[in-house]
Amino acid sequence: MSMSLKKTLLSQRAAGLAPLSVGRLAATARERGAVDLASGVPLGNPPEAVLTAATAAMRAGRNQYAPAAGSPQLRAVVAERLSRDRAVVVDPEHEVTITSGATEGVLAALLACVDPGDEVLVPEPWFESYPGAVRLVGAVPRPVPLTLGDWRLDTDVIRAAITPRTRAILLNTPHNPTGRVFSAAEIAALMEICVRRDIVCITDEVYDSFVFGRCEMTSPLDLPSAREHVVAVGSFSKSLQMSGWRLGYCVAPPALSAGLRRVVERTTVCAPTPLQEGAAAVSAASSGAENFRATRDAMVERLAGAGLELFHPEGGWFVWSRIDRVTPLPAAEFAVRLLDEAGVLVAPGPAFFDDPRDGSRWIRTSFIRDPEIMDQGMKRLENFLRTAAW
Ligand SMILES: Cc1ncc(COP(=O)(O)O)c(C=O)c1O
Structure with missing residues (x-):
């Protein structure tokens, strides 16, 4: 009786959301004390100056609503950074909106544009x-496969x-998950299509300070002629190691920013005021x-060494690996066996x-780990692959 009541009370929108798969497996991994090589959680704490500024703001009575656009200081820091x-010029007053993480940034961008x-x-x-997120706003996600x-x-x-x-x-x-940093040529070709077909490019750049080697971070924001069609979403979660503070931002042209701010006003009102002040204490x-x-x-060397x-x-933070040379099992089954038999969590590809x-x-692993933890996880994975009876 109560089950069927619950069923009818739940919106189709909510009922259609599957539990996030990595979260589900991660709970089991935590219970068993397994080595988690799957999730992307920052290792450390925010810089000391950020902690000091946030607690000082709380003590100084900065505990009430901020403007929906976000604290002017933090918007200025985003523009400065x-x-x-990245040599991108934005107007912090009219083009930057602070959100509760990139997660709200993406949702607010979708609500504002779709x-x-x-x-x-x-x-x-x-x-x-x-x-x-796309389904939550009532829209339909259309996959466009990257080249294999x-x-x-x-x-x-x-x-x-x-x-x-x-x-x-x-x-x-x-x-995320492949580790690709799309090239200037790819971004330019994409934005030519977006401008011609009047499509907004919502670009999630939460890993923009994690680009390796000779690769350069290129963004649709870099193309002045496409700026009207870009909402760039960023985050402090990864760059300042504060994923629990829920601070992110959107950069968009003034008219879109005005729409984004009206959405933020009606969803979260604003991101937490004293935490915004804390994050504004460092610009790097x-x-x-x-x-x-x-x-x-x-991690790359050892995964490749294991076949x-x-x-x-x-x-970014992840390695995306193909497993069919080393196991006949599909990834979901492989991940469960690896967790059960070797105590290591990886993110299986189906999600x-x-x-x-x-x-x-496919499986995804994260290299944002203490070297010893990574070593322990990789030893277990290597041993599992050497000894498993499929
Ligand atoms: C691609 C991508 N976007 C967004 C997020 C979430 O960012 P935030 O903590 O700012 O909501 C993550 C976190 O794993 C991510 O990998």
Whole structure:
């Protein structure tokens, strides 16, 4: 009786959201004390200056609502950082909106740009939260597969997926899960399509301070002629190691920013005031790619040594590996066996695809780990692959 009542009370929107798969497995892994190589959680704490400024703001009575656009100081820091690190000029007053993490940033951007029944292109494999976010706003996610193995944006595939209902593309660079940093040429080709077809590019750039080697961070924001069609979403979660503070931002042209701010006013009102003041205390990203180059290289080398085929990550926090040379099991089953028998958690591929079967040969691991933890996890994984009876 109560079950059927619950069923009817739940909206189709909520009922249609599957639990996030990595979260579910991670709970089991935590209970068992397994080595978690799957999730992307920052290792350390925010810089001392940030902690001091946030607590000082609380003590000084800065505990009430902030403007929906966000604290002017934090917006200025966002603009300063984009200008200094990426030579992107934005007006903090009219083009920057502070959000509760990139997660709210993406949702607010979708709510501001997309109507129910519209279609949103999402490069695939994708960050697991995206299709649910698109469905929450009543729109339809349309997968646009990246080229297999080298994970490039394929403009023919993108063009073919566009319909009269296409309103946006949800890009992510550096890319989770593949580690791709899309090139200037790929971004330019994509934005030419967006401008011509009047499609908004919502670009999630939460890993913009994690780009390795000779690769350069390129963003649709870099193209002045496309700026009217870009909402760039950023986050302090990764760059200042404060994923629990829920601070992010959107950069968009003034008219879109005004819409975004009206959405924020009606969802969260504003991001937490004293935490915004804390985050404004430092303008630099505190932990960049260099801090994790060694663990990235070690993880890549060991996964390849164990027989997995992988893309050498150019940015972000993850290695995306193909497992079918080392096991006959599909990825979901492989991940459960690995957790049960070796005490190691990896993220199985199906959650990153529209059709879960397309992910059955792939797993994602994160190299944002203490070197000893990574070593322990990799030893267990290597041993499992040497000894497993399939
Ligand atoms: C691609 C991508 N976007 C957004 C997020 C979430 O960012 P935030 O903590 O700012 O909501 C993550 C976190 O893993 C991510 O990988």
